Amino acid sequence: AQKVTQAQTEISVVEKEDVTLDCVYETRDTTYYLFWYKQPPSGELVFLIRRNSFDEQNEISGRYSWNFQKSTSSFNFTITASQVVDSAVYFCALSVADRGSTLGRLYFGRGTQLTVWP
Amino acid sequence: EAQVTQNPRYLITVTGKKLTVTCSQNMNHEYMSWYRQDPGLGLRQIYYSMNVEVTDKGDVPEGYKVSRKEKRNFPLILESPSPNQTSLYFCASSLGPTGVGEQYFGPGTRLTVT
Numbered sequence: 424a425q426k427v428t429q430a431q432t433e434i435s436v437v438e439k440e441d442v443t444l445d446c447v448y449e450t451r452d453t454t455y456y457l458f459w460y461k462q463p464p465s466g467e468l469v470f471l472i473r474r475n476s477f478d479e480q481n482e483i484s485g486r487y488s489w490n491f492q493k494s495t496s497s498f499n500f501t502i503t504a505s506q507v508v509d510s511a512v513y514f515c516a517l518s519v520a521d522r523g524s525t526l527g528r529l530y531f532g533r534g535t536q537l538t539v540w541p
Numbered sequence: 542e543a544q545v546t547q548n549p550r551y552l553i554t555v556t557g558k559k560l561t562v563t564c565s566q567n568m569n570h571e572y573m574s575w576y577r578q579d580p581g582l583g584l585r586q587i588y589y590s591m592n593v594e595v596t597d598k599g600d601v602p603e604g605y606k607v608s609r610k611e612k613r614n615f616p617l618i619l620e621s622p623s624p625n626q627t628s629l630y631f632c633a634s635s636l637g638p639t640g641v642g643e644q645y646f647g648p649g650t651r652l653t654v655t
Contacts (some may be wrong), residue, residue: 429583456640468631468646514583518640526638527572527591528599533583
Protein backbone atom coordinates (compact mmCIF):
# COMPACT_ATOMS: atom_id res chain seq x y z
CA ALA A 424 0.00 0.00 0.00
CA GLN A 425 1.10 3.54 -0.68
CA LYS A 426 1.17 6.18 1.98
CA VAL A 427 2.40 9.73 2.45
CA THR A 428 2.95 11.18 5.90
CA GLN A 429 3.33 14.85 6.63
CA ALA A 430 3.78 14.83 10.35
CA GLN A 431 3.81 18.61 10.73
CA THR A 432 0.22 19.79 10.74
CA GLU A 433 1.07 23.44 11.27
CA ILE A 434 4.27 25.45 11.26
CA SER A 435 4.67 29.12 12.14
CA VAL A 436 7.77 31.12 11.38
CA VAL A 437 8.74 34.75 11.23
CA GLU A 438 9.67 36.26 7.91
CA LYS A 439 13.24 35.56 6.75
CA GLU A 440 13.50 32.37 8.75
CA ASP A 441 14.28 29.15 6.92
CA VAL A 442 11.70 26.40 7.24
CA THR A 443 11.64 22.74 6.26
CA LEU A 444 8.46 20.79 5.54
CA ASP A 445 8.82 17.07 6.03
CA CYS A 446 7.40 14.35 3.80
CA VAL A 447 7.84 10.64 4.39
CA TYR A 448 6.47 8.13 1.95
CA GLU A 449 5.84 4.39 1.91
CA THR A 450 5.77 2.15 -1.12
CA ARG A 451 7.13 -1.21 -2.18
CA ASP A 452 7.32 -0.15 -5.80
CA THR A 453 10.73 0.64 -7.17
CA THR A 454 9.49 3.15 -9.72
CA TYR A 455 7.53 6.04 -8.30
CA TYR A 456 7.07 9.78 -8.47
CA LEU A 457 6.95 12.36 -5.73
CA PHE A 458 5.30 15.76 -5.91
CA TRP A 459 4.78 18.93 -3.94
CA TYR A 460 1.76 21.14 -4.40
CA LYS A 461 0.98 24.50 -2.82
CA GLN A 462 -2.46 25.73 -1.80
CA PRO A 463 -2.41 29.45 -0.89
CA PRO A 464 -5.24 31.05 1.08
CA SER A 465 -7.07 31.75 -2.18
CA GLY A 466 -7.63 28.00 -2.44
CA GLU A 467 -6.18 26.98 -5.78
CA LEU A 468 -3.69 24.14 -6.01
CA VAL A 469 -0.39 24.84 -7.69
CA PHE A 470 2.21 22.32 -8.82
CA LEU A 471 5.70 22.95 -7.44
CA ILE A 472 7.89 19.98 -8.33
CA ARG A 473 8.02 16.36 -9.45
CA ARG A 474 10.78 13.85 -8.77
CA ASN A 475 11.11 10.26 -9.96
CA SER A 476 12.59 7.50 -7.85
CA PHE A 477 15.71 7.23 -9.98
CA ASP A 478 16.71 10.83 -9.60
CA GLU A 479 18.01 11.57 -6.13
CA GLN A 480 19.58 14.84 -7.07
CA ASN A 481 18.44 17.68 -4.88
CA GLU A 482 16.77 20.55 -6.63
CA ILE A 483 16.85 24.25 -6.00
CA SER A 484 14.52 26.81 -7.48
CA GLY A 485 15.09 30.26 -6.10
CA ARG A 486 14.29 30.17 -2.38
CA TYR A 487 12.83 26.67 -2.67
CA SER A 488 14.83 23.48 -2.42
CA TRP A 489 13.95 19.84 -2.21
CA ASN A 490 15.89 17.02 -0.59
CA PHE A 491 15.06 13.53 -1.80
CA GLN A 492 16.56 10.68 0.21
CA LYS A 493 15.55 7.13 -0.69
CA SER A 494 17.43 5.76 2.31
CA THR A 495 14.97 7.45 4.64
CA SER A 496 12.01 7.53 2.23
CA SER A 497 11.80 11.26 2.57
CA PHE A 498 11.23 14.15 0.20
CA ASN A 499 11.59 17.29 2.27
CA PHE A 500 10.94 20.83 1.14
CA THR A 501 12.89 23.81 2.42
CA ILE A 502 12.02 27.46 2.00
CA THR A 503 14.95 29.78 2.58
CA ALA A 504 14.34 33.28 3.86
CA SER A 505 10.60 32.75 4.08
CA GLN A 506 8.18 35.48 3.08
CA VAL A 507 4.58 36.21 4.01
CA VAL A 508 3.53 35.12 0.51
CA ASP A 509 4.80 31.63 1.31
CA SER A 510 1.93 31.18 3.75
CA ALA A 511 -0.07 28.27 2.39
CA VAL A 512 -0.92 24.63 2.83
CA TYR A 513 1.69 22.43 1.23
CA PHE A 514 0.92 18.92 0.09
CA CYS A 515 3.31 16.11 -0.68
CA ALA A 516 2.06 13.37 -3.03
CA LEU A 517 3.15 9.98 -4.34
CA SER A 518 2.34 7.86 -7.38
CA VAL A 519 3.70 4.46 -8.30
CA ALA A 520 4.66 3.22 -11.74
CA ASP A 521 5.68 -0.40 -11.49
CA ARG A 522 4.31 -2.97 -13.92
CA GLY A 523 0.54 -3.04 -13.94
CA SER A 524 0.10 0.49 -12.73
CA THR A 525 -2.22 2.70 -14.77
CA LEU A 526 -0.26 5.70 -13.52
CA GLY A 527 -3.57 7.28 -12.63
CA ARG A 528 -3.49 7.08 -8.85
CA LEU A 529 -2.06 9.87 -6.76
CA TYR A 530 -1.73 9.66 -2.99
CA PHE A 531 -1.58 12.90 -1.05
CA GLY A 532 -0.39 13.57 2.46
CA ARG A 533 -2.61 15.50 4.83
CA GLY A 534 -0.78 18.73 4.23
CA THR A 535 1.23 21.19 6.32
CA GLN A 536 -0.17 24.63 7.02
CA LEU A 537 2.71 27.11 6.91
CA THR A 538 2.16 30.56 8.35
CA VAL A 539 4.83 33.18 7.87
CA TRP A 540 4.46 36.20 10.13
CA PRO A 541 5.80 39.62 9.15
CA GLU B 542 -6.33 30.84 -21.48
CA ALA B 543 -5.51 27.27 -20.48
CA GLN B 544 -7.74 26.30 -17.61
CA VAL B 545 -9.88 23.80 -15.79
CA THR B 546 -13.35 25.05 -14.95
CA GLN B 547 -15.80 23.66 -12.44
CA ASN B 548 -19.45 24.46 -11.94
CA PRO B 549 -21.01 25.30 -9.66
CA ARG B 550 -18.42 26.82 -7.33
CA TYR B 551 -20.74 26.62 -4.35
CA LEU B 552 -23.69 24.33 -3.80
CA ILE B 553 -25.97 23.68 -0.86
CA THR B 554 -28.33 20.78 -1.28
CA VAL B 555 -30.38 18.32 0.71
CA THR B 556 -29.83 14.67 1.38
CA GLY B 557 -30.86 12.44 -1.50
CA LYS B 558 -31.23 15.07 -4.20
CA LYS B 559 -29.12 14.03 -7.19
CA LEU B 560 -26.54 16.52 -8.33
CA THR B 561 -23.80 16.89 -10.90
CA VAL B 562 -20.64 18.93 -10.65
CA THR B 563 -19.23 19.68 -14.07
CA CYS B 564 -15.55 19.85 -14.97
CA SER B 565 -14.14 20.98 -18.25
CA GLN B 566 -10.58 21.53 -19.51
CA ASN B 567 -9.44 23.27 -22.68
CA MET B 568 -5.92 21.85 -22.86
CA ASN B 569 -6.68 18.61 -24.70
CA HIS B 570 -5.46 16.65 -21.69
CA GLU B 571 -5.81 12.88 -21.61
CA TYR B 572 -6.02 12.36 -17.86
CA MET B 573 -8.57 13.86 -15.50
CA SER B 574 -9.27 13.28 -11.82
CA TRP B 575 -11.63 14.22 -9.04
CA TYR B 576 -10.49 14.83 -5.48
CA ARG B 577 -12.17 15.80 -2.27
CA GLN B 578 -10.47 17.86 0.40
CA ASP B 579 -11.50 17.59 4.02
CA PRO B 580 -9.92 19.24 7.05
CA GLY B 581 -7.18 17.09 8.51
CA LEU B 582 -7.45 14.53 5.72
CA GLY B 583 -5.75 16.30 2.85
CA LEU B 584 -6.75 15.48 -0.70
CA ARG B 585 -8.19 12.10 -1.55
CA GLN B 586 -8.72 10.88 -5.06
CA ILE B 587 -12.27 9.85 -5.93
CA TYR B 588 -12.04 8.76 -9.56
CA TYR B 589 -9.73 9.29 -12.46
CA SER B 590 -9.96 8.88 -16.19
CA MET B 591 -7.22 7.96 -18.63
CA ASN B 592 -9.20 8.81 -21.75
CA VAL B 593 -12.69 8.90 -23.18
CA GLU B 594 -14.81 6.06 -21.77
CA VAL B 595 -11.94 4.89 -19.53
CA THR B 596 -12.31 5.55 -15.82
CA ASP B 597 -11.12 3.93 -12.63
CA LYS B 598 -11.62 4.25 -8.91
CA GLY B 599 -9.43 6.23 -6.57
CA ASP B 600 -9.32 6.02 -2.80
CA VAL B 601 -12.88 7.07 -1.97
CA PRO B 602 -15.25 6.24 -4.86
CA GLU B 603 -18.25 5.17 -2.76
CA GLY B 604 -21.28 7.35 -3.37
CA TYR B 605 -19.90 8.91 -6.55
CA LYS B 606 -20.16 8.25 -10.26
CA VAL B 607 -18.24 9.72 -13.16
CA SER B 608 -18.41 9.58 -16.91
CA ARG B 609 -16.04 10.62 -19.69
CA LYS B 610 -17.97 10.87 -22.91
CA GLU B 611 -15.87 13.69 -24.28
CA LYS B 612 -12.21 14.35 -23.77
CA ARG B 613 -12.72 17.81 -22.32
CA ASN B 614 -15.46 16.98 -19.79
CA PHE B 615 -15.43 14.84 -16.68
CA PRO B 616 -18.57 15.36 -14.58
CA LEU B 617 -18.89 14.10 -11.01
CA ILE B 618 -22.30 12.72 -10.14
CA LEU B 619 -23.75 12.23 -6.69
CA GLU B 620 -26.84 10.10 -7.16
CA SER B 621 -28.02 10.38 -3.55
CA PRO B 622 -25.87 12.84 -1.63
CA SER B 623 -25.43 12.42 2.10
CA PRO B 624 -24.05 14.81 4.73
CA ASN B 625 -20.71 12.97 4.81
CA GLN B 626 -20.17 14.11 1.25
CA THR B 627 -20.01 17.70 2.40
CA SER B 628 -16.57 18.69 1.20
CA LEU B 629 -14.43 20.78 -1.12
CA TYR B 630 -14.11 19.10 -4.50
CA PHE B 631 -11.36 19.63 -7.04
CA CYS B 632 -11.15 18.50 -10.61
CA ALA B 633 -7.73 18.21 -12.24
CA SER B 634 -6.29 17.36 -15.60
CA SER B 635 -2.87 16.49 -16.97
CA LEU B 636 -1.41 15.94 -20.40
CA GLY B 637 0.21 12.70 -19.35
CA PRO B 638 -0.68 10.21 -16.64
CA THR B 639 -1.92 11.67 -13.39
CA GLY B 640 0.88 10.05 -11.49
CA VAL B 641 3.63 11.33 -13.74
CA GLY B 642 2.96 14.84 -14.88
CA GLU B 643 1.93 18.18 -13.54
CA GLN B 644 -1.75 18.41 -12.77
CA TYR B 645 -3.80 21.50 -13.42
CA PHE B 646 -6.54 21.99 -10.88
CA GLY B 647 -9.88 23.66 -11.14
CA PRO B 648 -10.90 26.33 -8.62
CA GLY B 649 -12.87 23.92 -6.46
CA THR B 650 -16.53 23.34 -5.66
CA ARG B 651 -17.68 23.68 -2.09
CA LEU B 652 -20.57 21.32 -1.50
CA THR B 653 -22.76 21.28 1.57
CA VAL B 654 -25.31 18.50 2.02
CA THR B 655 -27.88 19.08 4.75
